[in-house]
Amino acid sequence: MRIAVIGGGPGGLYFAYLWKRRHPEAQIDLFEQNVANATWGFGVVFSEQALEFLRTDDPETADAIAPQMEGWSNITLNLRGQRVEIDGVGFCSIGRLKLLTILQARARAVGVAMRFETQVQSLDQLQGYDLIVAADGLNSVVRRGFEGDFGFSITYSGNKFAWYGTSKRFETLSQTFVKTERGAFNAHHYRYAPDMSTFLVECDRATWEAYDFANKTVEQSQAICEQVFAATLDGHRLVSNKSVWRNFPWIWNERWWHQNMVLIGDALHTAHFSIGSGTRLAIEDAIALTRALEAESDVQNGLARYQTERQPIVKKLVKAARTSADWYEHFAEHMKLAPMDFAYSYITRSGRIDDARLRAMAPRFMAAYEAAKRAEVRHDS
Structure with a gap:
């Protein structure tokens, strides 16, 4: 079988690796528009048992990732100078680039042909493949070409957010809520390496407009956020990596495959960052797709099984994510x-x-x- 995987994020890399490992005779070509060591954002967070879903079938990958992760067992909330700890809600995290590097090495080791700095601009470039796996994220070129066939829809949350990093080390996944004269801010912050943390700043639209962020440069916005969270940062700076203000996009597709094309990860669905499941969802999509294809004698039956078995699970999680996001809309x-x-x-x-x-x-x-x-x-x- 000849398979083209579009997108070199966690979902695309893991599917390419998993299929090639289990089917060495297959030809797997992975196309990624960026260089191998490029990524946006900082750390990604998982639940405490994040890697258990890998251990049953792929303990080697779980063992490669686990030593690189930071972990903790509590959540800390900071409000009006008071601190509340919620025990028993464990999480772990890893730098996004570190995770990609590990998965790239795994894919390369089993013989996946990875073509970085290669942008797929038209599906005409993918003639001759038995299967096209679209793991190319929010702006998927595969999905854009057939949005009606996939039943694509998109809406946006009202809150604005900007994703920063910082060298300030936080001992747990933490939330800090700050009231200013012009509005309220929330920061989601957690360490993903011994000396680095994610620091995601969120506010409602009224606050965003009161600070005139629409007319601020990235540097000016960063300086304001540093001032708002000065006590939390404790002298540390924020680090920007394409840290522009965004509205969270809710992507959904009623049909998960069309012809020989199938969607996984953010190309298919999104789940709000407040439940920390986007990366895990993408990897679990890759596992579900692999199992469904292996259970059927032809590709289209496998793709139909993938949607039938996986969609109800994802719907349940996305529903919970929307409920969580609604809470933040009124924080x-x-x-x-x-x-x-x-x-x-x-x-x-x-x-x-x-x-x-x-x-x-x-x-x-x-x-x-x-x-x-x-x-x-x-x-x-």
Whole structure:
């Protein structure tokens, strides 16, 4: 089988590697428009058990990634100078470029032909392939050519965000909420290397307009964010890498394949950064696509199986991501709550965690929260 993989992000690299490893006779050509060591953004975050979904079928890749990851077991929320820790909500992270480097090495080792600095501008360049895997992200050239056939749709969240890094080390995944005279800001920050952290700044449109960010340069916006979060950064600077203000794009495709073309990762669907699942979703898409193709005797039946089996799982997660994003759309209102109430609102925002689950996974936080509520009742009576 001849397969063209368009896009050298985690999803495309992992599919190319996985298929070639399991089918050495296949010809896999991966096309990536950027150089091998280029990436945007900084770190990517996974849940605490992030690599367990790899270990069953691919322990070697899991073992290659695991030593490069930073991990922690709590979430820290900072509001009005007070700090609330939520125990038992573990995460781990890795630099995006580090992850890509590992996956590139894995793909190269099994014989994937990787063509960096090669832009696919037309599908006419891909004649003769049995399968075209579109892993080329939000602006997928494959999807753009057949948007009606894929049932493509896109909407945008109202909040604005800019993705920075910093040399400030944060011990846990943290959220810092700051009220200024012109509006409210939130920063999502966590370390992805011993000496580097992601620092994603978010605000609502009213705040963005009050600061006139539309007419600010990248450097001017960065300076304002450094000032707003000066106490959090503790003397460290923000680092920019194409750190422009964006609205989060909600991408969805009702049909996941057309002819011999199939979508995975951000070309297919997006999930809000507040649940930290974009990279994992792309890799899991690659695994699901591989299994579906192997279970059927021809490509089109395999692609149909891929959508049938994988789509309900992704829909459930995207629904939770939308609920989480809706909470952030109104985070300035939530900031008026008492810190413990705010933390409870935050951790239950996606609708996937009820009180019983929270008592089991975060017993120290839940005991403190319930004690605070009992104290309120006594005070009111």
